[in-house]
Amino acid sequence: MTTDPGTRRRRAPAGAAVLREDVTDAIRGAVFEELAAVGFARMSMEGIARRAGVGKTAVYRRWKSKLALVLDLVSAVAVQGMPAPDTGSLYGDVRAVLELASYALCHPVASQVIPDLLVEAARNPEISDTIKAALLDPQQGIAAVVVRDAVARGELPGGSDPDRALDLIVGPLYWRLAVVRGPLPKGYLDDLAASAVAALKASRNTP
Numbered sequence: 556m557t558t559d560p561g562t563r564r565r566r567a568p569a570g571a572a573v574l575r576e577d578v579t580d581a582i583r584g585a586v587f588e589e590l591a592a593v594g595f596a597r598m599s600m601e602g603i604a605r606r607a608g609v610g611k612t613a614v615y616r617r618w619k620s621k622l623a624l625v626l627d628l629v630s631a632v633a634v635q636g637m638p639a640p641d642t643g644s645l646y647g648d649v650r651a652v653l654e655l656a657s658y659a660l661c662h663p664v665a666s667q668v669i670p671d672l673l674v675e676a677a678r679n680p681e682i683s684d685t686i687k688a689a690l691l692d693p694q695q696g697i698a699a700v701v702v703r704d705a706v707a708r709g710e711l712p713g714g715s716d717p718d719r720a721l722d723l724i725v726g727p728l729y730w731r732l733a734v735v736r737g738p739l740p741k742g743y744l745d746d747l748a749a750s751a752v753a754a755l756k757a758s759r760n761t762p
Contacts, residue, residue, distance in 0.1 A: 585603050591668055599621065603621070622682070640701065646752050650748040654744060660733055701720065702715045711756065715755070728747060
């Protein structure tokens with residue numbers, strides 16, 4: 556008796572096609588936790604697998620090294636993107652940018668991961684390029700939109716420099732949260748937004 560080929564059980568394809576998405580998600584989550592706990596230099600594929608509750612082989616089937624894994628995750632941040640604020644005023648837009656930035660920098664995992672990766676970026680060109688694409692380029696794009704809209708409303712002069720605007724808006728906040736690691740007093744973001752706007756309006760804004 557022969558079996559109709561159409562009724563035979565088909566073998567699942569090997570390789571990436573059979574990778575379980577829930578396992579992949581568990582590994583990604585474990586990477587961020589491991590980065591926050593031990594940093595990139597001490598992080599290992601074995602530690603990631605242990606934290607994710609999977610075998611080391613499951614990690615290596617998806618990524619060949621911890622560098623490839625971290626670069627993949629950081630690149631995914633760039634894909635998600637973040638919309639530029641559109642509050643109708645320069646102060647409102649600056650305040651919205653500060654709110655989003657403070658949320659990211661105060662996140663218990665991000666507050667550990669971001670400074671650590673920036674240190675590694677100084678040693679590793681691959682990490683540097685990926686961090687730039689994931690963090691710096693989107694922020695520069697947002698600053699460009701904020702400045703463009705402010706110029707259109709007459710709040711800033713034409714030729715205002717978006718890079719300088721980004722420095723004035725986010726720089727002090729990053730210093731406070733990522734370097735000094737001090738708490739934000741009540742009203743701090745409001746005061747910082749007002750100071751940034753005043754500095755932008757007083758600046759000559761030459762690139």
